[in-house]
Amino acid sequence: MASTQVIKSRIRSVKSTRQITKAMQLVAASKMRRSQEAAKASAPYTLAARQLLNALAGHTSVSDHPLFVKRPVKTRLLIVIASDKGLAGSYNTSIIKAYTEQLQSDDKAGVKNTTIAIGRKASQFVSRIKDTQIMGVYQDLPDRPDGRELRSILDSVRVKFTSGEVDAVDVIYTEFINTVKQLQRIVRVLPAGFDSEVEPGVATDAVYEPSTAEVLDGVAYRLVGAQIFQALLDGRASEHSMRMLAMKNASDNASDLIEDLTLAMNKARQGAITQELAEISAGVEALNE
Amino acid sequence: MNLKLITMLGTKVDEEIYELIVSTSTGEIAVFPGHEALVTLAVPGAIAVRHHKGDPDNKLEFFAISGGIVEISQNAIRVLVDEADHGDDIIEAESRAALDRAIELRESAQDQIELEKAHQLVDRHSVRLKVAELRRHHRRQ
Secondary structure (H helix, E strand, O other), rough: OOOOHHHHHHHHHHHHHHHHHHHHHHHHHHHHHHHHHHHHOHHHHHHHHHHHHHHHHHHHHHHHHHOOOOOOOEEEEEEEEEEOOOOOHHHHHHHHHHHHHHHHHHHHHHHHHEEEEHHHHHHEEEEEEEEEEEEEEOOOOOOOHHHHHHHHHHHHHHHHHHOOOOOOEEEEEEEEEEOOEEEEEEEEEEOOOOOOOOOOOOOOEEEEEOOOHHHHHHHHHHHHHHHHHHHHHHHHHHHHHHHHHHHHHHHHHHHHHHHHHHHHHHHHHHHHHHHHOOOOOOOOHHHHH | OOOEEEEEEEEEEEEEEEEEEEEEEOOEEOOOOOOOOEEEEEEEEEEEEEOOOOOOHHHHHHEEEEEEEEEEEEEEEEEOOOOOOEHHOOOOHHHHHHHHHHHHHHHHOOHHHHHHHHHHHHHHHHHHHHHHHHHHHHOOO
């Protein structure tokens, strides 16, 4: 049995680890609350854009717009959203798994693909593999991204799609459902979809200035942007809740470990005392004879 | 009429107003209650809000916006923008300094990405500066 000294120092080290994981859990929890709010806040924007698109569809042929054109998919652009930092449970591994599945299916179907990696973990992975071309890497996005980071991604995506370099754009991200449930999802943002389910919110006799085509262009661009933005926000909320959970598990494990080690230490100490007692009484016996 | 200023980060403004002045791609328009239904594109710049009929110009509320879509129906306006800053949150001197820095960045940009970023910054800060100047101008009157 290990000596009490050794066990004691192990307990100390596990305790300080627990302190760190506990702190990380608390930080992740407060960040999660904030990013959850942000993920919900963009809903009115998306709804308004959808309603506008719906109203426009009554005036002009939406499917002729360059962002809506469906072509046979020969080259695909994948936008992978992962995190900059690790220690977030299975957040990054699940996303990368979903991403490699897509790469494999493209490989089988003979579709070329290029990638935009968001987050350090994604870019590290993408730079190691040969199956894809890297179109862009974005790291260190702030927790509450504003429109500016998005715009550079959005602009390059739009140029690639309208010029015909890529025929489809998919976003791979983690959808935030609730604190304990997140799902990896793949969403096609281009060619833009048209959803006729949305209730109309725009007057049907509205005048479009300067022209329906130009307004449609503005709406479609923003709708695609909103989708990518939502994916970014959902990814953030998922990351923080997964990190919180992972750190909670780590703290719990550390507590269990400390309990076991304390038990072992007490046993070792008791063993040592018993042995000393036995030795003393043996010595007394020897003297009495 | 009701004005909603909606950004991707949430609804910034949701209130009753009397007049909205906004720059669109076909020129500056002022919208009063009962305006005909219209959907148009806003260009980056300032929008001004007059809350009550008869409010003087120095009570106008300004926002710097980064372009978007303005949707006017009988008694409501919805402005969909990528970014909106309240005039009161913009400090003129800071904006001027930021604009200078952005212009410097644009001149020293090494590659396409840096140049694009610098361009965006220049656009953003020139709009903000314009709003700050407008506000000062109106307050003085």
